[in-house]
Amino acid sequence: MIKKAFWVSLLVFVCLISSLWFFAPRAEAFTKEQKLFLQSWRIVNRSYVDESFNGENWWFTREEFIKKPMRDRQETYDVIEEMLALLDDPFTRLLRPKAYKSLQVNTSGELFGVGLQISLDPQNNLVEVITPIVGSPAESAGIHPRDYILEIDGVATSTLTLDAAAEKMRGPVGTTVFLTVENHDRDADSIQTLAIVRDRITLNPVYANLDERNEKAIGYIRLSEFSAQATQEVAHAIMDLNAPAYILDLRNNPGGLLQAGIETARLWLDDGTIVYTVNRQGTLGSFEANTRSLTDAPLVILVNQGTASASEILSGALQDNGRAVLVGETTYGKGLIQSLFELPDDSGIAVTVAKYETPNHTDINKLGIEPDFVVEQEPIAFSQVGTKVDLQYQKAIELLTSKRLVADAV
Known part of the structure; x- marks a missing residue:
């Protein structure tokens, strides 16, 4: 009886395996x-x-x-x-071949279009401006961080993916694209359609100069994006300026390459944690400062609502380690890390692979980083940076020329 039951069970098992093999693709x-x-x-x-x-x-x-x-x-x-x-998750997305190639160009040098860094607002699925690129047609047209792009050439962006929207705004130099924009103040009558002529957008990530208008010289470094050249250019700026104090301007910097953000933090830190990463299993990893910094001079970082992603990693690292004071407005709040995966047909997929925390284990996603000194101001043009209307810059100068900040930094 037991022997018969064994053979029946074996027969059923074999039939089951055969059927699975037959039906399995x-x-x-x-x-x-x-x-x-x-x-x-x-x-x-x-x-x-x-x-x-x-x-x-x-x-x-x-x-x-x-x-x-x-x-x-x-x-x-x-x-x-x-x-x-x-x-x-708007950050996990397919990049069709043109979009994938454009992203690679974007992090390496230049592009052709209107000069906007955009994201997708997860609350309403609208295309939101992180920042216009300095000197771009979009900046000249008066587009500001946090504006919404409602239509591109009459096509509602709500019907487009983020990359499709970016692709529609790119194009040959001299061609015109019509953008319907809702102003950042969200007033009911703030919607307007702008005719913007596309141009070549040069992505030189760093602008630097020595401000000698005050009782001591201040080295000013503006970092607009974490491209492949960003860390090297910031290092050159620090060494060329050789200033007794610095302002690092990360306003409207939408981020870019994670590694560039980490390496730039190492330029300012001798030791300490730069950022913690948390993967899907909850495993905690970290990136540390492991080289001697280029300068120990006092540092103020300028931030605003357009300061996002890798910019927030850098800001959080230097704030939590007591290396810098933050001035401005609460940052964007993108605490997610994406990796790019190439597909065999020259397309790619951007996938959110981890979350990050600042050295004090602060999760800033959708919350942002609160500056040490909150100074609100209306958006200003690049030509107005460092002038009297740049209240955030003036606060940084005040702090850097005060004995208190210098003493704290030492």
């Missing part, structure tokens, strides 16, 4: 488009910071989405974007 059965979709799914499955995937059953999502029509590359991209939308 085989790798060779997938089309080229499905394989691209599956590669995208696997990248998110391995790397995404939220192991609950925003409450989605990620394996079930795979089985459901693989059945969708993917007859050409555009349909495949649409399916991938539909899948990523389930995560409700």
Whole structure:
């Protein structure tokens, strides 16, 4: 009887395995488009910071989405974007080939367009301006941080992905794009349509000069973006200025390369933690200052609502380590880290892989960093930086020329 039961059980087991083999999709059965979709799914499955995937059953999502029509590359991209939308994370997104190439250019040198750094407001899904690039057509047109871009050439941005919106604003030098903008003060009558002529946008991340108008010289360094050259350019500025005190201007700096932010912090710190990272398992990692700083001169950092991402990592590191005093307004509040993954067709996926905390274990996501001295002011043009209307700059000068700040820094 026991022997008979054994053979029956074995037969059932073999039949079950056979049926699973028969019904299971085989790798060779997938089309080229499905394989691209599956590669995208696997990248998110391995790397995404939220192991609950925003409450989605990620394996079930795979089985459901693989059945969708993917007859050409555009349909495949649409399916991938539909899948990523389930995560409700505007920073985890597909970068189609043009957008992926543009992002690589953006972090390495120059681009052609209106000169806006944009994000997606998770509260209302609108395209929001982080900052216009200094000297760009967008800045000249009067677009400010926190403005909303409602339409691009008559197309509602609510119907576009973030990268599609960026792509529509890029284009050949001399061409015109029409942007419908809601002003940052959110007044009911603040919506206007602007005709902006595209231009070549040079992304030189650093501007520096020695301000000798006060009782002691102040080295002023403006860092507009954490591109591949940012750390090297800041280092050159520190050494060339050789000032007894510094202002580091991170206002309207939207971030960029994480490593550039960490390396720039090391220029100012001899030791101490720069940032903590927290992955999907809750594992804590850290980046430390491990080289001698280039200067120990007193430092004030200027920040505002457009100071985001890697800029907040740098600001938080120097504030928490007591290396710098922050002046200005509460920062943007982007405490998430993305990694870029290249796909075989020259597209890519940006995936949120971790959260970060400042050295004091402060989670600033959606909260921002509070400056030591809050000084609010209306947006000013680059030509007005350092003048009497730049109240934040004037506060920095006041602090750097006071005996108290110098004593604290020493």
